Structure formats: C-alpha cells, structure tokens
Amino acid sequence: MRFSLPLGVIIGAQVVTCVSAQAVLWGQCGGQGWTGPTTCSEGVCTVSNPYYSQCLPGTNTATSVPPPSSTTTSTAISTASTTSSASTAASSTSSSASPSGTVLNISPQWAAAYAKASPAVAKMSLQDKVNLATGVGWENGHCVGNTPAVSSIGFPGLCLEDSPVGVRDSDLVSVFPAAINVAATFNRTLMNQRGVAMGQEFKGKGVNVALGPMMNLMRASAAGRNWEGFGGDPYLSGEGAFETITGMQSSGVQATAKHYINNEQEHFRETSTSNVDDRTQHELYALPFLRSVQANVAAVMCSYNQINSSFACENNKMLTGVLKQEYGFQGYVMSDWWATHSTLGINAGLDMTMPGDISASSGTTYFGANLTSAVNAGSVTQARINDMATRILAAWYLLGQDSGYPAVNFDAWNNAAAFNQHINVQSTHGTLIRQIDAASTVLLKNTNGALPLKAPKTIAIVGNGAANSSRGANGYTDRGGDDGVLGLGWGSGTANFPYLISPLDAITSRAATDGTVVSSSTSDTDLTGAKTAATGKDVAFVFITADSGEGYITVEGNAGDRNSLSAWHSGDALVAAVAAANKNTVVVVNSVGPINMEAWVSNTNVTAIVSIGVPGQEAGHGLVDVLYGAYNPSGRLPYTIGKSINDYSAQVVFNQAGAITPIPYTEGLFIDYRHFDQAAITPRFEFGFGLSYTTFSYSGLTISGSTAGGTRQSGPGSSLDPWLHTPVVTVSFSIHNNGTVAGNEVPQLYLTFPASANFAPKNLKGFDSVFVGAGAQTTVTMQLSRFDFSTWNVVTQRWEVVTGTTTISIGASSRDIRLTGTIAN
Ligand SMILES: *[C@@H]1O[C@H](CO)[C@@H](O)[C@H](O)[C@H]1NC(C)=O
Numbered sequence: 001m002r003f004s005l006p007l008g009v010i011i012g013a014q015v016v017t018c019v020s021a022q023a024v025l026w027g028q029c030g031g032q033g034w035t036g037p038t039t040c041s042e043g044v045c046t047v048s049n050p051y052y053s054q055c056l057p058g059t060n061t062a063t064s065v066p067p068p069s070s071t072t073t074s075t076a077i078s079t080a081s082t083t084s085s086a087s088t089a090a091s092s093t094s095s096s097a098s099p100s101g102t103v104l105n106i107s108p109q110w111a112a113a114y115a116k117a118s119p120a121v122a123k124m125s126l127q128d129k130v131n132l133a134t135g136v137g138w139e140n141g142h143c144v145g146n147t148p149a150v151s152s153i154g155f156p157g158l159c160l161e162d163s164p165v166g167v168r169d170s171d172l173v174s175v176f177p178a179a180i181n182v183a184a185t186f187n188r189t190l191m192n193q194r195g196v197a198m199g200q201e202f203k204g205k206g207v208n209v210a211l212g213p214m215m216n217l218m219r220a221s222a223a224g225r226n227w228e229g230f231g232g233d234p235y236l237s238g239e240g241a242f243e244t245i246t247g248m249q250s251s252g253v254q255a256t257a258k259h260y261i262n263n264e265q266e267h268f269r270e271t272s273t274s275n276v277d278d279r280t281q282h283e284l285y286a287l288p289f290l291r292s293v294q295a296n297v298a299a300v301m302c303s304y305n306q307i308n309s310s311f312a313c314e315n316n317k318m319l320t321g322v323l324k325q326e327y328g329f330q331g332y333v334m335s336d337w338w339a340t341h342s343t344l345g346i347n348a349g350l351d352m353t354m355p356g357d358i359s360a361s362s363g364t365t366y367f368g369a370n371l372t373s374a375v376n377a378g379s380v381t382q383a384r385i386n387d388m389a390t391r392i393l394a395a396w397y398l399l400g401q402d403s404g405y406p407a408v409n410f411d412a413w414n415n416a417a418a419f420n421q422h423i424n425v426q427s428t429h430g431t432l433i434r435q436i437d438a439a440s441t442v443l444l445k446n447t448n449g450a451l452p453l454k455a456p457k458t459i460a461i462v463g464n465g466a467a468n469s470s471r472g473a474n475g476y477t478d479r480g481g482d483d484g485v486l487g488l489g490w491g492s493g494t495a496n497f498p499y500l501i502s503p504l505d506a507i508t509s510r511a512a513t514d515g516t517v518v519s520s521s522t523s524d525t526d527l528t529g530a531k532t533a534a535t536g537k538d539v540a541f542v543f544i545t546a547d548s549g550e551g552y553i554t555v556e557g558n559a560g561d562r563n564s565l566s567a568w569h570s571g572d573a574l575v576a577a578v579a580a581a582n583k584n585t586v587v588v589v590n591s592v593g594p595i596n597m598e599a600w601v602s603n604t605n606v607t608a609i610v611s612i613g614v615p616g617q618e619a620g621h622g623l624v625d626v627l628y629g630a631y632n633p634s635g636r637l638p639y640t641i642g643k644s645i646n647d648y649s650a651q652v653v654f655n656q657a658g659a660i661t662p663i664p665y666t667e668g669l670f671i672d673y674r675h676f677d678q679a680a681i682t683p684r685f686e687f688g689f690g691l692s693y694t695t696f697s698y699s700g701l702t703i704s705g706s707t708a709g710g711t712r713q714s715g716p717g718s719s720l721d722p723w724l725h726t727p728v729v730t731v732s733f734s735i736h737n738n739g740t741v742a743g744n745e746v747p748q749l750y751l752t753f754p755a756s757a758n759f760a761p762k763n764l765k766g767f768d769s770v771f772v773g774a775g776a777q778t779t780v781t782m783q784l785s786r787f788d789f790s791t792w793n794v795v796t797q798r799w800e801v802v803t804g805t806t807t808i809s810i811g812a813s814s815r816d817i818r819l820t821g822t823i824a825n
C-alpha cells in the first residue's frame, strides 16, 4: 500500500519537485575523513559537526565547504538563544520550509490516525499545541513522564512510564524476562507474546506510553544496559524490537523505541560523542529503529549522548534526515529525561521534551513559553509546531486511546498514596514468563549426560545467586544490588517484583518429588562451607552472578558499566572450590551478559554449564524446567562469549577525555561475532550457540527466487520501499531430530557477501525456533528480501543490492554451519 499525505515535516519545497533526488539532497558533502564531493547538486552543504556536512534543503548557493574544525565544541543549536532568528544550521533548514511534503509507504494505520489528528490540530490554539509537546515537569504528575490535558479537543494528557520489562514504580505487576533473555529464545512468537502481555499490564495501569523496548546494541560487552537490549546482532535486535512493539501495541499501549541513538555505554552518557560512520549507522545501530518504524512504533526516544559532536536530541541528520525522511517515521520523538538541550532542537526533529523541565524540578523548560515565543518569533515555523502536534496526537489515535482507554490508577512516586487503586494486572503472565525463561536458558556444556537430572539421591546448591536476597526481592532501590538471584540488572529499566522465585526454592521443591536430599551453602565467600556442601553429593550446583545497570547507581564499584567480565564475588574461586570437591559440578551463570569462564570452563569436574541471563520473576522455575528436562533447552547466545575481554573489538571508554569524551566506533561493522570471525579469533562460545538434549541433522538445502527486476522508489520513506522488503528469495531445508527426545532447534541463516562489499564474514539474516519430535523430520522455509542482500551505499545514500555471488549458510550457530548454497545477484 502506498499513501501520500500532506505532512508538516520540515523539508524544502524543492524536495517535492525533485523527490527522486533524495539521495543527493540528504547526502554527505564534507567532514573529517570524507573524501567524496564537497558540493551539493541539491540543497546547501551545511556543517552539522566536525565529522559531517550534509546537503540540506535550501537554495543552492554554496560552492565550497569550510574545512572541518578539528576541535570539538558544543553545537551551535545548544548555545543559540531560543528566540534568535535563523542563525543555526537547524533553524536555517526550516526557515524556508514548506509545510507539506510527500512521504512514501505510510501504513494504513498511520494514514487513518493522521486523518483524525490533522482536523483536531486545526482546532487547537498555539498554547494547546505547545502543551501537547511539553512535559509537566519532574514528579508533577502520577507517572514518570506526563503531558497536560487539552480540553478543547477532549485530550486527557499522556502518562509515560518505564520500563522495558514491565510497569515500573507500581505494584501487582509482572516482571518479565529482560530483552537479552527473549533474544536468547530466537523465537518470534515468544517475543511477540511477551510484548502483548506487557502491553496489557501497561494499559491496565492506565499508561499511555510505555518506555520500551530498548534496542541499543551490545557493542561493548561490559556496557551497563546491555541486558535491556537484544544483544550483539542488529538483525536479531531488529526482530526483537519489531515483535515486541507489534505485541505491545496490539494491546493498545504506545511503544517507544529507544535510545536513539549510539548510547552504547553508561560512562559519560551525557558528555560523550559517539562518532559513527554512515554505513555502520545504517547497517547496525539504526536497523532496529527501522524495524520499529515498520512495526508502526508510536514514539522514539532520543538519547543522552552526542553523535559526531551534536546531541542526539538535536541531531538533524538522525532525527529528520534518517528517521523521519529516509524511514518515513510518522510518530513523535521524545527526549530521554533531561536530554533536551535547546528550544531550536525542535527544528532538528525533536517533538516532545521529557519530563519537561530543563533539569529536575527547575521550573524552567526549553519548550513551554520558550517554544511559544520561538513560534511567535518565527524561529520555529507554524508548519513545524503543527507537525509536532499532529505526530503526538496521531500516535494517540493510532492506538485507539481516544476511546475507552483506562485512566492512570497508580502513582509512580508513592504506591501508598490514596490515589492508587492497586489494580492487579498480572493475569496469567507468570506462565508465559516461566515459558520464556525455560526457552531462554542456554545450555553451554553438558558432558557425561550430566543433564537432565535423573532423580539424584543428593544435590548440593552453592552460591548466593541461588538464594533469596537478604533484603527481599525489591530491597535495593531500582534493583541496585547483587544479593541473591538476579532477576534483572539495575536502573530505570526495572520494575517491582510481585515475587521472585529463587533457584534454591524451586530446585528444593522439585527435588522433593524424587525424594532427593538437598544441602546448600548460600555464601559466595565461605569456600569451606561450599566444599562441605558439595562433597559426596550426586550433583553440585554452583551459582555465580555478574550484574550491571544504569550509571546513576554504582554497585560494588561498578558505575553502571561492568569493570570487567569476571564473575562477581570471586565466582571463579567458588566454582573451583565446588569442582575440587565434586566430579559432577554444574555451573549456573546468572548474568547480564558474557562473563569470562576460562578459569573453569574446561575443568572435567564441571560437567555442565547453564546460562540463565536475567530472567525476571520466574527465575528458579524456568531453570528447573530445563534441569529436569521438562523443557528441552533451545536457548542460543545472543552475543559471543570470548576467552578474554580483549578479544572483543570495542570496549567501554572509562577515561574522560575533555569536556566531551569521544567514543570512536572505529571498529565499524565489526562488533561481536562479526569481529571474531573477521579477525579469526576463536571465541569460547560463539554467537548463536546452545546445546539441546537431542541432536539434529540438516539436509536438502534449496534456494529459489531472485533479487532481479522490479521498480524501486526513491524519496522520503523509501527505506520502506516494498521493492526492498518484499520476500523474493526462498530458502528451504530439512531438520531431522535424530535423538530420543523432542525439542526445538534454532536454525540460523547467515549471508556471506562478495569480498568487495567489505562485510563481516557472516551476517545473520534469518532464524527460527522449530519444534521437531524425536525421530521426526520437518521442512523449514526462510524468506529473504532485497533488503537482506543490501548494503547502505554512502555515496548514493540508498540501499543497494550487493552484486556478485553471495553465500547462504544454514547453521546451528554462527560457527556450526551445516548447509551452504549460493545465489548470484
Ligand atoms: C558522523 O560522521 C561520519 C564520518 O564523517 C559520517 O559518515 C556520519 O554520517 C556522521 N553521522 C552523523 C549523524 O552526523
């Protein structure tokens, strides 16, 4: 379907007449390291920052570009007075803006929402429009973010609430497995069902806008918020984002794709610049956001950091050039909390400021009266303020929130206040959570038939990670403590546990049905107690943890990002103590991401290793289902586990360098397994790896179809071009379960492009989770689009199918390739 709608986006009138020249108009024309043309055939070459000059709408008068400065300064926008006339790059692009443009491939749902929003906006005063965009200020409403009501159109205002794992700051809610877990299922159905269930809970509490999913990539393995996202691969993250958003929004809540963009570590998140090249940006970091737009996401949250020395919330290239133009995003961009730095950031594409004030409870705002003055002075155009209002209102209509949506019924700042109705929104979601926990548990090692358990007479359980927290499940503010089983990492991406099932309780309860005697030692440091518990038992479980979170909380010296990849609390010593005493030691890794396992991974007494991630409230139950074989493990690593942190291509930058610390993404496309493959480094456990209690054989690969032919689009919205995204190649193969138990296999499709295209050796472009009965065989079909075969061409500024012979590999992991074929494009 193709829709053309009048939209108040900031694009020059000339865009409409030469829509086919989008590539040229939005192209790069200068910047540090740029070797291409420095003049624009359309528009004006405008210095966005030292790294990037871009052809932006305007009269083509520039003939040369000033040489980029090598000094890093704050952007012109952030220092501009809010009422000054067009003296910044951002405002000059809008001063000649046309109120209408054409965006291709708008979904029917958005088209219908715009049909409702546009007439409503026409009725609104400037004050009303400004109110729609301006949060009421920190702790001034019931939710973590709130916008005021607009009575002229019967708009009740919006409640915005964290987090990506469930409704934060409330009670009687579920705590879902973190995104890193649902990514490990490689199962779109579970991703979607989790989204549906979370969406129901947000709606039940009266939340209009859920602040998730989070889709920043695991670029640096120690980065604090990695567990909130979907791991180290852009395709897997994109699918996770797509399914989560589709699920959440099907329940009626607006989802928020965050954090846009390049917020891949916690240190200096407000005082750093992520310097990312255009191809890497498109093919890695922005890809989950494109998938979010394809899922009709209502909102996008811009991040704290700068990109090429320009704050994410006032980066014209990323907000307007890429998100709203290339991707045709129809919803609104909100700031991360206090990530707005100016009023004129609006001209770069920011639509809503959150929580509204310049700093917590400052009583001032860059929007509000400042925005009204800017519109009156003409430095923000009428077209732009109408566009902002239309986007915000359309998102509300998109989700049908104008009809029968529940009012907020909890107070995020005080769950004990009389206002709280204490509505229980958990439904039967605990069952789904347990299912996801089992399906996200990754079996990394299993020798001598250690697992599943076969009614052992005695079990030892060692380690604090097996137990309840000494303070109870919610005893640490925003889960900022590593004490007991880790259901989540810490920070704003959390929620209050209704309960948290510890492995100790779950195993003890299950063991009782076999008459098994369970002994335990739940200290991480009492090695004597650990040995005593483990000695002479049929099997000894040892639980180790690694935690991380958001940088506003420091836990055991870790300021958000992890200081190392070692297990916490001297976990290696605990494993060594247990393994020295028991020949059947099973290590359970309860961690936010990869840990270094080299100290014990090859110890022959360590017969099994199980990774449970951060599984939310049903932690112990999901684990028991795998340990006892009620669920045959099918989880796969959504990241690489290296033998050394130095084997990864990118590290957290821990040292400040100047007022704005540069974070150079010099590894480009080569993060996680892409780097290990490219640099021929053998990981301990590769991306996509995970064992089963059965074995599968693969056969009969067939490849049909072609990327040839068809007519492609150009112009705003053309990244959604059906020519790019319609499946054109079909890949089929058979999977035979040649073992003795039924289970799910996770076949993965990787593409290897012609060397000239400079891709990583393997690139994930398909996966499935397929149930196969014991002895049974099933046919798997995966489809590929031209987009899957494409690269972002930085010169033409569009997706181009890579020409030449591309290899299609089907594997049980990124390094366990079972079938290969080729296609000529
Ligand atoms: C950042 O700079 C690089 C290198 O010049 C460029 O390729 C990329 O497009 C720039 N991105 C932004 C958002 O300015």
Ligand SMILES: *[C@@H]1O[C@H](CO)[C@@H](O)[C@H](O)[C@H]1NC(C)=O
Binding pocket: 081, 082, 343, 363, 364, 365, 366, 368, 369, 370
């Ligand atoms: C307008 O913005 C400026 C910063 O540019 C700020 O100092 C001022 O307090 C704001 N005005 C209001 C009314 O919030």
Ligand SMILES: *[C@@H]1O[C@H](CO)[C@@H](O)[C@H](O)[C@H]1NC(C)=O
Binding pocket: 468, 502, 504, 505
């Ligand atoms: C863990 O906490 C739960 C909930 O409070 C409780 O029912 C259970 O008995 C505790 N387990 C242990 C071993 O104390």
Ligand SMILES: *[C@@H]1O[C@H](CO)[C@@H](O)[C@H](O)[C@H]1NC(C)=O
Binding pocket: 579, 580, 581, 582, 583, 603, 604, 605
């Ligand atoms: C394995 O366990 C046995 C005791 O069951 C112990 O004698 C042996 O030293 C252990 N081996 C290692 C490598 O820890």
Ligand SMILES: *[C@@H]1O[C@H](CO)[C@@H](O)[C@H](O)[C@H]1NC(C)=O
Binding pocket: 695, 696, 697, 698, 738, 739
């Ligand atoms: C099952 O298939 C795998 C993979 O092809 C193979 O390694 C294994 O030997 C087969 N097992 C049996 C029992 O045939």
Ligand SMILES: *[C@@H]1O[C@H](CO)[C@@H](O)[C@H](O)[C@H]1NC(C)=O
Binding pocket: 187, 188, 189, 190, 435, 439, 744, 768, 769, 770, 771
């Ligand atoms: C996903 O998980 C469910 C539950 O374990 C399973 O039944 C199904 O086969 C899996 N795969 C897909 C594609 O749904």
